[in-house]
Amino acid sequence: xxxxxxxxxxxxxxxxxxxIELERLMAAYSxxxxxxxxxxxxxxxxxxxxxxxxxxxxxxxxxxxxxxxRAWLYRVTRNAGIDCLRHKRKTAPHDSKFAxxxxxxxxxxxxxxxxxxxxxAMAPEDREVLFLFAVDKLRADEIGQILGIRREAVWMxxxxxxxxxxxxxxxxx
Amino acid sequence: MTSHPTDSIAVLDDxxxxxxxxxxxxxxxxxxxRQTLAAYRAQDAALVRLPRTQAPQPIRSDVWAAIRSERSxxxxxxxxxxxxSLAAGVLLLAGSFLFPSPQNFPKAVASGLPSLRRYVxxxxxxxxxxxxxxxxxxxxxxxxxxxxxxxxxxxxxLSVHWSLRDLYHYRLDVTTLSPALYSxxxxxxRNGQSLLVYDRRTExxxxxxxxxxxxxxxxxxxxxxxxxxFLALLAPGTFGIGSAVSNYLATIRADGADLHPPSYTRLxxxxxxxxxxxxxxxxxxxxxxxxxxxCSFTKAGPCIHDPHGVGSARIWIDERSPxxxxxxxDFPGPVSTFPGHRRYRVTSLRTGAGPSRQDLxxxxxxxxxxxxxxxxxxxxxxxxxxIPAGFVGVAAPxxxxxxxxxxxxxxxxxxxxxxxPIALDVLFYQGxxxxxxxxxxxxxxxxxxxxxxxxxxxxGLRVGNTQRIGNCTVYPGIDAAGRKTAAxxxxxxxxxxxxxxxxxxxxxxxxxASYCRGARQ
Numbered sequence: 220x221x222x223x224x225x226x227x228x229x230x231x232x233x234x235x236x237x238x239i240e241l242e243r244l245m246a247a248y249s250x251x252x253x254x255x256x257x258x259x260x261x262x263x264x265x266x267x268x269x270x271x272x273x274x275x276x277x278x279x280x281x282x283x284x285x286x287x288x289r290a291w292l293y294r295v296t297r298n299a300g301i302d303c304l305r306h307k308r309k310t311a312p313h314d315s316k317f318a319x320x321x322x323x324x325x326x327x328x329x330x331x332x333x334x335x336x337x338x339x340a341m342a343p344e345d346r347e348v349l350f351l352f353a354v355d356k357l358r359a360d361e362i363g364q365i366l367g368i369r370r371e372a373v374w375m376x377x378x379x380x381x382x383x384x385x386x387x388x389x390x391x392x
Numbered sequence: 393m394t395s396h397p398t399d400s401i402a403v404l405d406d407x408x409x410x411x412x413x414x415x416x417x418x419x420x421x422x423x424x425x426r427q428t429l430a431a432y433r434a435q436d437a438a439l440v441r442l443p444r445t446q447a448p449q450p451i452r453s454d455v456w457a458a459i460r461s462e463r464s465x466x467x468x469x470x471x472x473x474x475x476x477s478l479a480a481g482v483l484l485l486a487g488s489f490l491f492p493s494p495q496n497f498p499k500a501v502a503s504g505l506p507s508l509r510r511y512v513x514x515x516x517x518x519x520x521x522x523x524x525x526x527x528x529x530x531x532x533x534x535x536x537x538x539x540x541x542x543x544x545x546x547x548x549x550l551s552v553h554w555s556l557r558d559l560y561h562y563r564l565d566v567t568t569l570s571p572a573l574y575s576x577x578x579x580x581x582r583n584g585q586s587l588l589v590y591d592r593r594t595e596x597x598x599x600x601x602x603x604x605x606x607x608x609x610x611x612x613x614x615x616x617x618x619x620x621x622f623l624a625l626l627a628p629g630t631f632g633i634g635s636a637v638s639n640y641l642a643t644i645r646a647d648g649a650d651l652h653p654p655s656y657t658r659l660x661x662x663x664x665x666x667x668x669x670x671x672x673x674x675x676x677x678x679x680x681x682x683x684x685x686x687c688s689f690t691k692a693g694p695c696i697h698d699p700h701g702v703g704s705a706r707i708w709i710d711e712r713s714p715x716x717x718x719x720x721x722d723f724p725g726p727v728s729t730f731p732g733h734r735r736y737r738v739t740s741l742r743t744g745a746g747p748s749r750q751d752l753x754x755x756x757x758x759x760x761x762x763x764x765x766x767x768x769x770x771x772x773x774x775x776x777x778x779i780p781a782g783f784v785g786v787a788a789p790x791x792x793x794x795x796x797x798x799x800x801x802x803x804x805x806x807x808x809x810x811x812x813p814i815a816l817d818v819l820f821y822q823g824x825x826x827x828x829x830x831x832x833x834x835x836x837x838x839x840x841x842x843x844x845x846x847x848x849x850x851x852g853l854r855v856g857n858t859q860r861i862g863n864c865t866v867y868p869g870i871d872a873a874g875r876k877t878a879a880x881x882x883x884x885x886x887x888x889x890x891x892x893x894x895x896x897x898x899x900x901x902x903x904x905a906s907y908c909r910g911a912r913q
Contacts, residue, residue, distance in 0.1 A: 241459075245452050253447035267451055274455045334438055352403070353436045354444075359406045378402035381432055390431060 237281035245274055251355050252296045259300040269299035290361035337387035345380035352377045401428050520746030522555040525738040557746030560584055583752040590756040665718055666741055669711040836893030849886050853879035861900055864908030868896055
């Protein structure tokens with residue numbers, strides 16, 4: 220077979236970069252964002268929608284040459300989740316249930332059960348901030364960006380949530 | 393507010409360094425605070441341990457689907473991934489595989505893709521480089537005792553010096569460092585479409601015409617495959633990185649491909665190798681093929697059975713150019729398989745130092761034989777294939793030709809423990825050139841079967857009286873169909889030639905002219 224040249228075009232650089240970056244973001248944050256959304260909305264389908272919405276918005280942003288941070292993704296996911304909750308409240312009564320049974324893996328160890336019960340008893344905003352801080356390992360300033368509050372306020376909430384959780388777990392009076 | 397900084401302890405890891413230091417100082421002297429901190433740490437651990445819902449896989453594909461539909465709705469649509477040229481037929485063939493169409497590309501993208509994309513995108517633009525590399529530790533199954541002179545002996549170390557102008561103009565000098573018994577240098581010079589191979593030890597040189605990009609096929613010697621490692625030739629089927637990349641692309645191409653067994657490829661880390669930034673791509677699992685015990689070169693039947701042993705490989709790919717800076721392959725399987733590992737390391741790299749004109753015009757100080765290179769490969773030390781005058785040559789790897797011509801010798805087994813080929817079949821025949829696989833030449837032919845990694849000529853081929861031809865001990869004969877045969881060995885290579893076109897005398901003269909001249913005759 221002979222060598223022959225084929226006309227070559229350059230891929231649109233921004234689009235290619237956006238693809239690459241989006242892929243990285245999805246690999247890194249899909250699960251965390253999804254868990255975050257589930258916690259917020261208590262609805263798996265809605266959560267998947269929220270996360271998708273965030274990634275699609277991220278792609279749009281990336282394609283325009285802007286950067287997308289972790290906090291940005293959480294914020295967009297959260298806003299989508301809140302919208303979804305609002306919509307749900309209008310249409311159906313909210314079924315309050317933290318990490319519903321259908322989603323909960325069959326881990327019924329006493330520690331998990333106690334922890335779940337305690338978390339459910341916490342104020343949602345404390346729970347949210349505690350998860351972002353302790354589980355997702357976001358920095359307070361990032362959490363601040365997500366929630367629209369100052370860093371110091373995040374610290375206070377984390378501290379309050381921790382104390383509350385200790386009490387709920389019976390570790391502290 | 394107590395006198396204890398409990399609020400600060402709650403967010404200790406997030407505090408600015410100075411604040412953190414002072415809080416830590418307090419904690420170290422305060423029993424209560426230590427307890428609080430321990431409690432919070434335990435709290436974190438318990439929270440992290442809580443089972444979290446996993447994102448359903450469709451999220452990713454749905455996102456891409458949405459983006460795709462949005463893209464296609466755009467008025468001026470541009471191909472995301474236009475067909476890049478790697479300027480050679482075989483890759484053109486592979487093009488549809490290597491470069492998925494814009495519509496389906498993002499459907500299943502594996503992590504690590506960014507680097508690989510860059511890698512593939514750059515591969516046709518390899519600039520001038522020179523450098524040295526090291527190849528070490530070739531492991532072979534323990535069931536096969538090897539002599540120290542065997543080119544495939546374990547622990548073998550090669551050094552490769554290359555000088556690379558682009559993928560089509562380069563020079564490689566592959567020197568055996570260990571075992572010393574087999575030391576020697578094999579030089580490969582590719583200058584456009586011509587390829588020269590010179591074995592300094594045996595002083596045999598061959599030249600050929602490269603008609604396909606895939607210069608080094610699986611049928612080439614593993615040394616050539618190694619060279620390909622350093623060149624990072626991307627031809628699918630090329631031993632080493634080519635197949636690694638193909639494997640990778642196969643993974644990401646498959647619909648709904650996931651990064652789980654039976655096939656995964658992922659970007660492991662970014663690192664620096666000889667001062668250059670490199671992506672480390674891991675792929676696997678690699679399946680080792682086991683030998684059925686008792687299967688040997690002298691026994692009929694397939695030798696390869698029982699996939700066994702799971703390993704993985706890592707490739708260090710230069711971030712800026714498609715060079716494989718390192719390659720490591722490991723099979724930590726059970727002992728009954730063959731644990732082994734190979735390492736290729738680039739030990740120096742210089743840009744802007746491609747081969748000189750003299751390098752590319754290099755001619756060794758011996759007569760150069762014409763070498764068949766229709767499908768590349770066909771060259772290794774002691775494996776010089778020549779075309780008899782008036783004959784057209786066709787390399788026949790696994791081809792139906794072999795089946796069509798009832799030449800399959802029961803003494804010839806195929807396959808190698810590590811996937812490297814040990815057999816080479818070449819057919820020369822008189823008549824018009826044909827390219828279609830499966831076409832069967834009618835008319836006169838010479839059929840060459842070559843087998844490397846052999847300790848002496850197989851017993852089945854040692855039949856009848858021997859004749860000394862040049863530096864070969866030849867077993868001439870006639871097969872059941874009345875065709876002339878001649879079996880002999882050169883270095884570690886056993887050859888069986890079958891022909892219906894030559895008389896016994898002509899066969900011997902042909903051998904003398906092409907294979908058995910002896911270095912100093």
